[in-house]
Amino acid sequence: MPITIMGDREFENVPSIKSKALRINLNENIYGTFAEIGAGQETVRNFFRSGGASGTIAKAMSAYDKDFSDAIYGIEEDKRYVTEVRLKKMLSHEINLIEERISREKHPNKLFFSYANTVATIDFAKQYKGHGWVGVRYQVDPSEGYNEISLHIRFHENDARLQQITLGILGVNLIYGAYYKYDNPKKLLRYLYDHIDKDQLEIDTINFSGPRFEQVDNRLMSLQLVKNGMTDAVMFAPDGNNILPAKILYKKNILALRGSFRPVTKVNMDMYKQSLELFIKEKKVSEENTEVIFEITLSNLRAEGEIDERDFMDRAELLCSLGQTVMISNFQEYYKVVEYFSRFTKERMGLAMGVNNLVDIFDEKYYRHLSGGILEAFGKLFFKDLKVYLYPLKDPETGEIVNSDNLKVHPRMKELYKFFKYNGKVVDIEDYNPEILDIFSREILQMISDGKNGWEDMLPERTSAMIKNQNLFGYLEKKIEKKV
The missing domain is CATH 3.90.950.20 (CinA-like)
Structure with missing residues (x-):
């Protein structure tokens, strides 16, 4: 046979x-x-x-x-x-x-x-x-x-x-x-x-x-499609059902946010709200024709080793409860995300991200597999009608607010970065909430793991209650372990 x-x-x-x-x-x-x-x-x-x-x-x-x-x-x-x-x-x-x-x-x-x-x-x-x-x-x-x-x-x-x-x-x-x-x-x-x-x-x-x-759970079956290499990306709607990407992306303005969302924090939601507000003010963009996508990459899901399906479902439950459309992709590089969206639309696109993500985009090591290197990648990324909406970072040591004006890229990339910045491709999110810049999802996850209190106020409304009620991210098990 x-x-x-x-x-x-x-x-x-x-x-x-x-x-x-x-x-x-x-x-x-x-x-x-x-x-x-x-x-x-x-x-x-x-x-x-x-x-x-x-x-x-x-x-x-x-x-x-x-x-x-x-x-x-x-x-x-x-x-x-x-x-x-x-x-x-x-x-x-x-x-x-x-x-x-x-x-x-x-x-x-x-x-x-x-x-x-x-x-x-x-x-x-x-x-x-x-x-x-x-x-x-x-x-x-x-x-x-x-x-x-x-x-x-x-x-x-x-x-x-x-x-x-x-x-x-x-x-x-x-x-x-x-x-x-x-x-x-x-x-x-x-x-x-x-x-x-x-x-x-x-x-x-x-x-x-x-x-x-x-x-x-059909969301887990969607995950298998990407995991098995049967497709590069799958999507599911806020109701938790799998949805055909073309159905919701066709001829739409698209704003995408990439993250671990483990769990989704107030910073994630502030980035979403502020970037959306800037995006819909752009020419050729209307709120009615805009689709917001929360993207989790397969490499992100594998960050802790093999994919933990329970952990994946916990993230999915939280994002769906917040009314978001979720995409699971096999796109490590941002330009591949833009190429994928371009299969369905020629309308304006936006990427919302933090400072560290933008710095990574200007790291040459991610483009060594391309014959044209980083220039080829940037040609694919920015030749489309696309802008990056940049959420600031608070330096944990100095307290300095880092944005597009003072972020540091590799010396060889400075001129390339300036070219895109001064051509309006990078837009700072200025109306951010300074009180939440110290929130990091990995620290919240560690607090949950350690059975500590105080993480609840760092999450969107109702999210902390959902984590407790549905025992997401092993909340109940960690509390029991601590008591024992």
Whole structure:
């Protein structure tokens, strides 16, 4: 059997696509429909070719004509077809037809499923690579409700035929994983790339729901996408649900704040409020069209060694409770963040950061992998319509307030720094709160760890209570340890 290199599956014998499809077909209880729009009937083709499909495939269809598709699934208000809403309608419609047409009395053990995708492959000019929504709604017990796995993909191949083949492989992996790996969603996620290289396909959003996934937190599954190299960035909304980055970033003004947020402090929120106030005063920026993103990098999550999922969830809970949209990324350098946002918008962008972060940006060691070094990075960072909003630093030894006028970069970088500063690319946040400049999240975390009091007033309103009530960052355990 072929070998796939994918995380802990390295050198492991991976079932072929044909054998996966055949195993599904030979299960006498698995029975359902395939509805594929936009890239051929590539998934169901694998099931037909593997043999024994007559007991599995109830129907396979492609409603390519828009009018015909609308007649089946309804008309979308935005007139778009490659959307999550469309996928959900397809899954619901097809499952309802199975339930209506197949008698439970006659088939009490049947495990119904509906697989669907709505996809746009690469365009003729090869400028738009293509993307799509893929999902399966299914049962693992005929007496239970339906489970659902839905995901958004981006193609990276430059040939429509190759994209179709890749989509067909992904579809088989998804259905196979749904039935045989549902008890371990993390493994299921990795197995989606069986016989697919990560250079071929990107999965940037995934959601699990249903009785078998009640204990699954989709934010953790988003984290796995970045951790496994399946995408560079994922996002989730204030309600805690995963969200497609393109959906909220498309044609938006974007203000991003990077930090550990471990925990989120009054300094973080003051930086957010003051930078937003400056940002929306800029030309071509309106508050209604502005999206604020709190970004945590994967390297930040790994700062203490391996990623601590509980620690990640604690940060996520706090930021979501404050009504913020969160992005987890694999972008160590800021210019990569800007490049990523530029995939979705040409509007004005802003980066809010502290003095130490800006000094790091002017450190050449981060750009040695680029042929053009720091100049190439800065060309990518600042050629866009972007500004840095700089929050001051209080020197712990001298008490001096450090801002864009007196911060110190490497001597070789002084002229480069002056060029960007005096061209208006760096804007000082002047209306800051001087009383909170001594607050540092690492010191607060240490106080919580040591079971000390006094950190509560350093955090935004309600945040300290949330830490105590929900035992975030090990608060309760540390208090008990101290008493003992």
